Amino acid sequence: MEIRVAVKGGGDLGTGAILRLHRAGFRVWVTELPQPLAIRRAVAVASAVYEGAISIEGHTARRVEDPEMFPLLWARGEIPVLVDPLGDSIRQLRPEVVVDAIMAKRNTGTAITDAPVVVALGPGFIAGVDCHAVVETARGHDLGRVYYQGSALPDTGIPGPIGGHDVLRVLRAPRAGRFRAIRRIGDRVEAGEIVAYVEEEPVRTAIAGVLRGILADGLEVVPGMKVGDVDPRAEVRHCFTVSDKAWAVGGGVLEAVLCLLRARGMLPWA
Template identity: 40%
Template sequence: MSMNQSNNQIIKKNLLIICRGAGDLATGIIHRLHRAGHRVIALETDYPAAIRRQVSFCEAVYDGSAAVEGVTARLIPALTDAETDAETDTETYSGINDTPAAHIASEKWDSSAIEAVLEAGEVPLLIDPKGESIALLKPDIVVDAIIAKKNLGTTINMAPLVIGVGPGFTAGQDVHLVIESMRGHNLARIITDGMAQPNTGVPGNIAGFTSERVIHAPAAGYIHDVRKIGDIVQKGDEIARIYPDKESYDNALSEYVPVNATITGIIRGLIREGYYFREGFKIADIDPRESELSNCFTISDKARSIAGSVLEAVSAFEHGVKIY
């Protein structure tokens, strides 16, 4: 079945919501919307770099599926060249979805696979960093929760309701609504005019720690995780090693840069084994609250707060209440 043929079947059953991004904050949003009964599709990059991997649906890109608090996201593989050629030969491009972006999307993913995952009560996840599938699937709502601190291509005409999370969006211009993502009094506030607070580069305060609890790569290279998420570490403990090149990493050579814990606590986030990054890249997060191990495996308060505001906006839209 082609994507064009089943598009209407997908969008007529319930509200269809596409979420750009599936990191930990986006996962909180996807999880809340899914639990509220909406049909949600997640879009991700080829190589997501989540730190809080235990609560990030983007891990499905690597593992095929990812489960977070009882909800499963499942990767929809891109069609092979042979499948694409076969579908293109028989496809007639006309009507409502007859756009270049729709053509591209219809040649990349199997709509029947998307529908099957939705029918199974799961969240389909597409590797679609540019959002090419949006023009074809025609969702009722698009949520940009990439948290890139800037707009990576989301426009207000992508759907009847477009929501941007965090800085980089202007309500009324490139999105209809903006959700504040900075911790503090205004966290999760729905902004109907203007922008979220600019990124300060300083992590939120947890138990008196801010910048100290987030670890950035002291060098570029491939990471080998010495410790794992959930481990309790002391300040100065080695938690990972960075190898300068693939050969050094593959052979565990002695030439590496150690990554040490910056504070005592629980490793709440650690970038995926073997990931390559540049110097200064965010690679780990330590929670100083040693008694709260479950925090490593559950959606955060921040993600839930933001998700609640997104759901509020979605519910208003669903009931015809105009809030912008």
């Protein structure tokens, strides 16, 4: 039995869910914005929108222009990525499962009626109201936990600590304007170093480490917007592999999808 999953958003956390589902044999496609705002671009299927295709841990995600291409890519073992900000392909193809991995910290339009199984990541959703299950995305004891009633922890606005740093590891736009990076993902950087510009104003890192993620060039940003991420652990390999957090969230999504499909008698072993 073929079960199709539409995942809204191909950022780094969404990619953890996408790869878990893909590896488990689901027919996954990803809907994205015309200009995705993913920071950890080396491990985000959203990067296929810019690059045409991206390989992450042995799996290829490829941009397509039409849903008619989905079966061809699935037959090749690839993951289709479609620029579809309004979710037209979801309404057209009516998948068995919809996963909202947009990570907007609020519901931007997902409804519990979008599919027989609807799963959402992080705060902004109420299981049983907006969707059938919510997966916790906050670092800590409950990371990856599935809520079949209620909500994930509220957004604190403070990034989770990595290597002893939280707020300082995140790079933010100092002003509005066009973004331009001068360092690349995987580069080692020192505290105070310029890694990018917004118009003529520099973006400096407050700590030393490895540039784990940075926004795509040419995008328009607003003041305070996240544009990069420095990992003080300075392990270059971490920049190019899916994170522990993304795998944990992806595991929660896979559990929720399997449990809900089984409850609806939509699995062969249900």
